[in-house]
Amino acid sequence: MQVIRIKGMKCPHCQASAKKALEALEGVSNVEVDLEKGEARFEGEVPRERLQEAIVKIGFELVD
């Protein structure tokens, strides 16, 4: 289980697009995105650069 923080999600549409972007990554499953906390969790290990790329591409930021 990996947990990441995402900055910039404002509504359920953002939440859905973050979920979709993460689900599209190879090796990722069971994605859950918490809009209020600005967090996403999923099964699988993905290099940070790939997460960063996927999140930035849809207009959000990955937070440490």
Ligand SMILES: [Cu+2]
């Ligand atoms: Cu939105």
